[in-house]
Amino acid sequence: MKDMSSKKNIAIIGGGPAASTLAILLSKKGYKVVIFATKEKAPILVGESLVPMIIPMLKDLGVEEEVASYSIYKPGACFTFDATEVFDFRFSDTPSDLPSYAYNVPRDKFNQTLLNAAIKAGARVVARKVELTVDEEGQIKLDDKSLQEASNYWDRNEPDLIVDSAGRANLIGRVLDIPMENGPRQDVALFAHVDQTELVDPGYVHNDRIKQGWCWRIPLPGRVSFGFVVPENYALKHGETAEQQYDNLLNKDAVLKQLAPNAKRVTEVLRFKNYQSISDKLCGKKWVMLGDSGGFIDPVFSSGMLLAMDSAYKLAEVLEQDKPLSDYEDIIKQHLQAWFEIVSYYYNGRLMTAIKVGDSLEDNWFNRILTPWISGHVSRIFSGAAGSKGFSLSLLRFLVKYGLKDRKPDYYKIK
Numbered sequence: 001m002k003d004m005s006s007k008k009n010i011a012i013i014g015g016g017p018a019a020s021t022l023a024i025l026l027s028k029k030g031y032k033v034v035i036f037a038t039k040e041k042a043p044i045l046v047g048e049s050l051v052p053m054i055i056p057m058l059k060d061l062g063v064e065e066e067v068a069s070y071s072i073y074k075p076g077a078c079f080t081f082d083a084t085e086v087f088d089f090r091f092s093d094t095p096s097d098l099p100s101y102a103y104n105v106p107r108d109k110f111n112q113t114l115l116n117a118a119i120k121a122g123a124r125v126v127a128r129k130v131e132l133t134v135d136e137e138g139q140i141k142l143d144d145k146s147l148q149e150a151s152n153y154w155d156r157n158e159p160d161l162i163v164d165s166a167g168r169a170n171l172i173g174r175v176l177d178i179p180m181e182n183g184p185r186q187d188v189a190l191f192a193h194v195d196q197t198e199l200v201d202p203g204y205v206h207n208d209r210i211k212q213g214w215c216w217r218i219p220l221p222g223r224v225s226f227g228f229v230v231p232e233n234y235a236l237k238h239g240e241t242a243e244q245q246y247d248n249l250l251n252k253d254a255v256l257k258q259l260a261p262n263a264k265r266v267t268e269v270l271r272f273k274n275y276q277s278i279s280d281k282l283c284g285k286k287w288v289m290l291g292d293s294g295g296f297i298d299p300v301f302s303s304g305m306l307l308a309m310d311s312a313y314k315l316a317e318v319l320e321q322d323k324p325l326s327d328y329e330d331i332i333k334q335h336l337q338a339w340f341e342i343v344s345y346y347y348n349g350r351l352m353t354a355i356k357v358g359d360s361l362e363d364n365w366f367n368r369i370l371t372p373w374i375s376g377h378v379s380r381i382f383s384g385a386a387g388s389k390g391f392s393l394s395l396l397r398f399l400v401k402y403g404l405k406d407r408k409p410d411y412y413k414i415k
C-alpha cells in the first residue's frame, strides 16, 4: 500500500540545504512546494566543510559557480595525531569516479544560494516558524497561520505531504514522541570563528587530535572555523558557559595553543551536544523527515551536508516514482547506520591503524597491486562515498578487524 495518495502539494519546513534541495527538485517536476523558513538566524552555522560527493549535486542544481565565488576551494583533508603524524588525503588521488575537490562554504551564503535556486525553480518561501500539532486521528497538522499563508498557493487547504527538514529541532519526532537511537559518544562540540591559524595545507579541512577529543579547522574567506569536539565532562572542567569552555580550552590545551597561538575569536561560541542519533521512524502517514531532523551522526568526516542533500534526492526519487515512503526510510537508515560504523573506526583508532599498516606493507608485486586498490576504497570515506557503497564498507570492516597485523589501535584512539 502507498503511504500517500496524492503528491502535489508539499510543505517543507526549514530553509536549510535539505529543504531547499528537495524544493528545487520537486518544483522542477511541477509539485506545488511551500518552504516554511524561520526568520531567526544563528550568528554562525556548522556544516562549512563540504565533501567531494556534493559536487555533482551542486552542478545538477545549477549552483556550483555561485558557491565557488564565495567559498574556499578544498583539495583535501588532513588528520594529525600528536602534532607530528599527519595523514594527508588529497581528493585528486582518489579513484577517478569520485570528484577531485570540494569547497569550504560560509553557510549563511550557501543556504541563501540554495533557497534562491528553490524560488527560481518555482517554490514559494514563507518566512515563518512553523508549529506542529497532532489531531485526534494522529495526523500531523501545520498551525493555522502557516496553512493560511500557503493556502492560496496550494490547490487544497492542507498539504499532501509535510516534510520536516527543520534540522535538529526534530519537530515531528518531538510532537509524536519518536525515540532516537543514540551513539556511544557523549561529546560536546564548541564552535566559533577565529581570525587566523597556521595550516598544514591551504584549503584543506584540518583535523587534529587533542588531549581529549579532537578539533577542526576549516579555512573560510578571511577567517577560520575552529571547533573543538570534547567529552562533555572534559568541557565542564573548563567552565560553565560555552564561551568560558572554548576560551579556556584554547588557552590551556597544549595542541590548541600550538595550532593557533595568536588566534582571536571573532564570533560568539555555539555549543552542540547529543548529536549522534537516528530517529526510530523517518516517515508516517503524510509526513517524512529529511536531513538532520531524521538523524545526524558526527562532524568528523563532514558527512552531514552530504547526507542532508542526498536524502533530498532520494526522497524526490521515491515521490516521483510513487513508491512508498518506507523505501526512502530504508535507504536513509542504511546510510546513517553506515556512517555510525565508519565514524566508530575513527574514534577507536582502527581506521588510522589500518591505513598505517597499508602504508608500511612490504614492496612486492602483489602489494603494489593490492595497496592502491584498497586505499582507493578507504579514500571513499573522505570523499563521502563510503556511506552508500556497500562494498567499500564491507572491505573497511574486514580491514579494521583483520588487517591491523600486530599493531594496537589504541595509539590512534580518540579519548
Ligand SMILES: Cc1cc2nc3c(=O)[nH]c(=O)nc-3n(C[C@H](O)[C@H](O)[C@H](O)COP(=O)(O)OP(=O)(O)OC[C@H]3O[C@@H](n4cnc5c(N)ncnc54)[C@H](O)[C@@H]3O)c2cc1C
Pocket: 013, 014, 015, 016, 017, 018, 019, 036, 037, 038, 040, 046, 047, 048, 049, 050, 051, 128, 129, 130, 131, 165, 166, 167, 168, 169, 171, 189, 191, 272, 275, 290, 291, 292, 293, 296, 298, 299, 302, 303, 304, 305, 306, 308
Ligand atoms: C558540531 C557540528 C559540526 C558540523 N560540521 C559539519 C561539516 O563541517 N560538514 C558537514 O557536511 N556537516 C557538518 N555538520 C552537519 C551539518 O551542519 C548538518 O548535517 C546540515 O546542516 C543538515 O542540514 P539540514 O537542512 O537537515 O538542517 P539545518 O541546516 O539545520 O537547517 C534546518 C533549518 O530549519 C530551520 N527551522 C528550525 N525550526 C523551524 C521551524 N519550526 N519552522 C521553520 N524553520 C525551522 C532552522 O532555522 C534551519 O535554518 C556539523 C554538525 C555539527 C553538530
